[in-house]
Amino acid sequence: MDKQHTIIQSFSIEGIGLHTGEFITCTIHPAEPNTGIKFRRTDMPDQPIIPADVDFVMDTNRCTALKKNEAIVYTVEHIMAAFAGCKIDNAMV
Numbered sequence: 001m002d003k004q005h006t007i008i009q010s011f012s013i014e015g016i017g018l019h020t021g022e023f024i025t026c027t028i029h030p031a032e033p034n035t036g037i038k039f040r041r042t043d044m045p046d047q048p049i050i051p052a053d054v055d056f057v058m059d060t061n062r063c064t065a066l067k068k069n070e071a072i073v074y075t076v077e078h079i080m081a082a083f084a085g086c087k088i089d090n091a092m093v
Contacts, residue, residue: 004089006030031090039073039093
């Protein structure tokens with residue numbers, strides 16, 4: 001079995017959200033083995049975490065959206081493809 005991989009250190013990217021048009025900052029942090037890829041909504045109370053798991057797919061019309069309770073993240077397919085291409089198994093976005 002291959003070893004699990006994460007990034008060496010946290011980094012941020014900024015820009016205009018594709019669907020919202022709002023300015024965003026996205027920070028990616030290293031994560032421990034067996035964490036998987038998870039998305040934390042730091043702009044919401046209690047900073048809910050949404051695992052990148054098929055059980056949380058809310059929509060696939062023009063993007064892949066993940067939802068857990070009231071927290072939603074849109075267009076995750078782009079960063080998930082980058083993680084797959086770099087063989088990243090564990091990260092907190």
